[in-house]
Amino acid sequence: MAMNEFKVSVTVDAPQIEVWNALVDWKSQGEWMALTYVTSSVDSGGDSGIGTEIRAFTGIGKFGVWDEMRVTHWEPPTFCAVDHYGRLIKGIGEFRLTAITSTTTRFDWYEKINAPTPLLALMKPGILIAVFFSLRRFARSVSAR
Numbered sequence: 001m002a003m004n005e006f007k008v009s010v011t012v013d014a015p016q017i018e019v020w021n022a023l024v025d026w027k028s029q030g031e032w033m034a035l036t037y038v039t040s041s042v043d044s045g046g047d048s049g050i051g052t053e054i055r056a057f058t059g060i061g062k063f064g065v066w067d068e069m070r071v072t073h074w075e076p077p078t079f080c081a082v083d084h085y086g087r088l089i090k091g092i093g094e095f096r097l098t099a100i101t102s103t104t105t106r107f108d109w110y111e112k113i114n115a116p117t118p119l120l121a122l123m124k125p126g127i128l129i130a131v132f133f134s135l136r137r138f139a140r141s142v143s144a145r
Contacts, residue, residue, distance in 0.1 A: 003091065003112055003113065003114050004112070004113050004114075004124060005110070005111070005112050005113075006109075006110070006111040006112075006113070006124070006127060006128060006131065007108070007109070007110050008108075008109045008128065008131045008132050008135055009106060009107065009108045009109070009135075010106075010107050010132075010135040010136055010138070010139045011100065011104060011105070011106055011107075011139065012104070012105045012106075012107055012138075012139040012142050012143060013103065013104055013139070013143040014103065014104075014105060014142045014143050014145065015099075015102060015103055015105065016077050016078070016097050016098075016099040016105045017077045018142060018145065019077075019097055019105045019107060019142055020076055020077035020078075020097055021077075022138070022141070022142045022145075023080075023095055023097070023107070023138075024048050024076075024080060026038050026039070026040035026042065026043070026048065026052075026054050027039060027040060027043050029056070030056075031141070032134055032135075032137040032138040032141055033056075033058075033131075033134045033138075034058075034130040034131075034133065034134045035058055035059060035060060035064070035130075036056050036057065036058045036134075037056065037057045038054065038055070038056045038057075039054070039055050039056075040052055040053060040054045040055070041053040041054075048071065048074070049071065049074045050071055050072065050073070050074045051070065051071060052070070052071040053068070053069070053070055054068075054069040054070070054071070054082065055067070055068050055069075056069070065086075065088055065089065066086055066087075066088075067084060067086055067089045068084070068085055068086035068089075069082040069083065069084050069085070069086075069093065070082060070083050070085060072092075077097060078096065078097050078098070079094070079095070079096050079097070080094070080095045081093065081094045081095075082094075084111075084113065089113055089114075090113070090114045091111065091112045091113040091114045092111070092112050093109075093110065093111045093112075094108075094109075094110040094111075095107070095108075095109060096108040096110070107135060107138075107139070109131060109135060
């Protein structure tokens with residue numbers, strides 16, 4: 001297995017705190033992340049933070065992969081990092097928000113994943129395209145609020 005890095009950035013026409021609140025509403029990630037269903041340890045109430053557990057299934061029907069994560073760094077409203085500790089997907093993920101103006105925010109998404117090399121290498125271009133379009137969908141949904 002080898003480490004693969006993924007980076008995508010989008011600009012969101014909304015204040016940083018609004019982008020943060022929408023981003024860390026884990027369950028709602030399934031509304032904008034392509035082919036993904038998300039649950040977390042705070043879905044039934046409580047606040048996210050270090051230790052929050054997140055499970056995401058990405059795929060179609062029964063065909064896909066579970067990604068299990070735990071929040072390891074929590075610096076609202078600018079930075080969140082997770083540890084991917086699932087059976088197939090291991091590594092780190094980061095969300096970084098930077099205020100460009102009082103009403104515009106840059107969202108940088110970064111993943112460093114250790115997964116079966118041949119499969120991930122073949123899928124990397126498709127993953128980056130899917131993430132880019134998903135983050136654009138996220139940006140539009142937050143901007144429309």
